[in-house]
Amino acid sequence: MKCTGPSESEKFAFVLEHALAREAKIWKVPIFQDFTLKGTDIPPFYYEKAVLWIGELSSLFQFCSGTFALAASILNRLLASVKAQLKYLQCIAIACLVVAAKINEEDEVIPSVKKLAVQSGCKCSPAEILRMERIVLDKLHWDLYTATSVDFLNIFHAMVISKWAHLLHGLPQRNPSRHAAFLTKQLQHCMACHQLLQFKGSTLALVIITLELERMTPDWFPVITDLLKKAQIDSTQFIHCKELVDQHLMSFQPSNTVYIFNPASQNIQTHLEERLPCCYSMLKKAVQINLQARGSQAVPAVFTPLQASTYEDDMETDEFYDGFNYLYNEVGTPEGGQGRNDQLRQKGSSSFCPPLEPAPEID
Amino acid sequence: MLQVKKGGSVKQRRFSAPSQEQDFAERVQWQRKVLPFGNATSYLKLEKLNEGSHSTVYKGISRIYGQLVALKVIRLKTEEGVPFTTIREASLLKGLKHANIVLLHDIIQTKETLTLVFEYMDTDLAQYMSQHPGGIHLHNAMLFMFQLLRALAYIHQHHILHRDLKPPNLLLSCLGELKLADFGLARAKSIPSQTYSAEVVTLGYRPPEVLLGATEYSSEVDIWGAGCIFVEMLQGQPLFPGVRNTFEQLEEIWEILGVPTEETWPGVSKLYHYRPECFPLLLQGWLFLLYPRLGWESGVEDLAARMLKVCPRDRISAQEALVHHFFSSLPSQLYQLSDPQSVFVVPGVKLKPEICDLFAPYQKDHHPISSSKFW
Known part of the structure; x- marks a missing residue:
């Protein structure tokens, strides 16, 4: 893109306007x-x-x-x-x-x-x-060209990054595209929730961004007010959606992020640590728990090797991440899909939350 | 044959609108009662225009409005269902309404085939150029270029990349209206840019970043193709003719525009196929030493050079190109047109006769059937 054109924020406003028009047309x-x-x-x-x-x-x-x-x-x-x-x-x-x-x-x-x-x-x-x-x-009369919630998430994310870059300095993900991938994962989780179905993709995407900013910075309010205005989202709808998403994600995060790994398997351990920046603080907490456990040498009963499914479940999380990472071209070769396929058939269900035991409360 | 009718008044009506300007059309307009869209019986096949590997194009007539149409009949592959090119083309064109983009009237599904019904266009740019060898009239090239850039500005505004610009995909009406067609390789892009295929754009119009294997590219790919077409219209032959592979194509580009370096194109050395050592040391090549004709009129050379920048970031955007001083002789009302309005509604905008047409007036009523591509 040439630098002589409209400013970046004007460009994003343009992009948003078109995406909203497309969404309004066929949503x-x-x-x-x-x-x-x-x-x-x-x-x-x-x-x-x-x-x-x-x-x-x-x-x-x-x-x-x-x-x-x-x-x-x-x-x-x-x-x-x-x-x-x-x-x-x-x-x-x-x-x-x-x-x-x-x-x-x-x-x-x-x-x-x-x-x-x-x-x-x-x-x-x-x-x-x-x-x-x-x-x-x-x-659907072949009319399939639309703007999805993921498009909106990317647009809002890019707007925040370009205009209020300082807000995201403390990113646990360090890199904006990884952060966007992380939020996309949350969004996808919400898309499968039938209570959230009534909200437009643009509303849902903005809610996800808002909840994230709320967690990260006390200065979130003016940012969101600005985005709300630009996106012409009804504030009653927005608040209602925000409450539901908040509840929904609350039930999603702990079960999805607090995994227990077998510390005996060093491979998995380092693997997880490498991924640390890309996963949310909950995962960090899980690792900290794990590290504490390692540090104390006294391995509690839960950390003894779990069933064979543990390893597979760990793979599932990684592949899930890789799926999004692919979008940003940050990963060379994602891990093979074959094992996962077997696993799919084995399980025959579509639960994202593997049957793991909860992490123990360690203070 | 695309010609300006001399003496007679030129009707300023577009084929895309329900049109009764053809006697023939009027005669077949016998049933206007309840003919539905999406039904094969609503269209009458006339002659075959073109046969491709997956599809056949017929000239036809719509019994709904009595206008001429192009029927693109796609044979469905049993294993893969509807080709992805068709789904993309149909879904994108459904959302695009612009005077310089071909209009999709209807889609008809039958068991073995799928028919896309487009507005009928008389010819395309490839054919027009072959009928007017040696380069086309500068004024006409200007009108065609302006319309092409209008179409590109519009699709880029909608975040769509065409990715297959070439003269056969630019359809022309006998008035001189240009319409962008064939959206089978087109993609809608969002932010941040997704990775794209490096296997797009016909070789001679493929930009250096795609040739070098870039998978993150943007609207600049279309601008390069438009630049190639611009030069081709004026000099009467393709800018990069007869290349057989990507290496040869790159060699040709470097010969004219010089080999890019990290200084002139930050990031180029990271591209997959970038191997400067394979090429003789060419410093700054200069496009227009080779083509003196381009320098004739003010702005031609400058606009072409801005569109054909090797580094994609330096390339002019379609929106910027529209206000380039090359177009300053065109009426200013052109910039106030709404998207569905043709440039030919502005008084005084019309094609000028090409030199070879002036010397061959007997061809006036001759309509050649042989075409490179019809819709």
């Missing part, structure tokens, strides 16, 4: 009514599971986070416009991902539909997925 989500999605027999639990599954598949195939967000937005629009049946939900979900990948990923990254059908472990055939693909395109 549509299903409504929950009487324990199911309105007009369907799909209960919220299955909806959430489908979104989480799309998320897992997109990191399995190393798609960028924008592809996951686009697939989720396509899914939402489809469920809001057709009377879908629960038995087709998996097929719909994977077809949405196929369409999103075709739009958002480069030719060389897009897997064949056959590979996707096999590796995802879904129960539908490639032909069924392709039939669904055409239904998706037809029902």
